[in-house]
Amino acid sequence: MRFHYSFQKVVDLKGNEKTQAEWLLSNALGELQAQEKSLVELMEQRNEILLALQAAAERRTPMAMIREMQDYVDYLDNCITRKQGEISQANQEVSRKQDNLNTKALDEKIWLKAREKALGIFKQNMNLREQNELDEMATVRFAMKPL
Template sequence: MKFQYNFQKVVDLKGNEKTQAEWMLSSALGELQTQEKDLVELIELRNETLLALQAAAERRTPMAAIREMQDYVDYLDNCITRKQGEISQAHQEVSRKQENLNSKALDEKVWLKARDKALGIFQQNLNLREQNELDEMATVRFAMKSL
């Protein structure tokens, strides 16, 4: 006799939901890493521009060019501020996805425990049935020897 869990489709569904939540978390982490990489690139570009601005000031570059470079640095500062906000949102999204994954994993664990409990009961009943059959066989043999 083979064990067949009545709610196996629910267990499978919970497993699939957990896998999907893992993918979503992975995607959110990838987005966060991309945002952080972009921020590092913006900071590096800003630092390079500041060095170029400093060098231009020492070479007696026309004021219009210096002002243009300073405007570009200000623009980069705004981009960096915006990117930091996007990173903050990405961190929040990762947190939400992590909480969702934890919830799905807990859900799956509950259903797996229920299935394991049902399997234990099934095996216990099977063992009891086999023991009863063996006892019956022993009783019949004993009765036949008595005759």
Template sequence: MRFHYTFQKVVDLKGNEKTQAEWMLSTALGELQAQERSLEDLTVQRSAMITSLQNATEQKTPMSKIREMQEYVDYLDKCITRKLQDINLAHREVQKKQDHLNTKMLDEKVWLKAKDKALNLFQQNMILREQNELDEIATVRFAMKSL
């Protein structure tokens, strides 16, 4: 006789939900990393522009060109500020997905533990049945020898 868990489909569903939550967390982490790389690129561009601006002030560069460079630095500052907000949003999303994953993992663990308990109970019942059958066989043999 084989063990058949009545709620196996629920256990499978909980496992699938956990896997899906892992994928969602992975996606959120990928988005966070992309935002951080984008911020790094903006910071590098800003540093390069600041260096160019400093070099331009030391050389005989027209004022309009210097003003244009300064406006671009200001634009990059605004982009960096927006990117920092995006990163904060991405961090919150990652935390939300992590919490969701933790919930799904706990759910799955509860159902797996229930399945293990059912399996243990099944195994104990099987051992008890086997023992009763062996006892019955031994009783029948003893009775046959007594005759």
């Protein structure tokens, strides 16, 4: 006789949900890393423009060009501020996905434990049934043995 767990489809579903939650977390982490990389690039750009602005001030560059460079630095500052907000949102999303994964993993663990318990009970019943059959066979042999 084979073990058949009546809630196996639920166990499979919980496993699939956990896998999906892992994928979603992985995507959220990828998005966070992309946002952080973009921020680093913006900051590097800003630093390059600041160095160019400083060099331009020392070379008697026309005021219009200096003003244009300063406007670009201000634009990059706004981009950096916006990017920091996006990173904050991405961090919150990662946190939500992590919490979701933890919940799904706990659900799966609960159902797997229930399945293990049912399997243990099944094995115990099978052993008991087998022992009863062996006892019965021994009793019949003893009863049939001539005196």
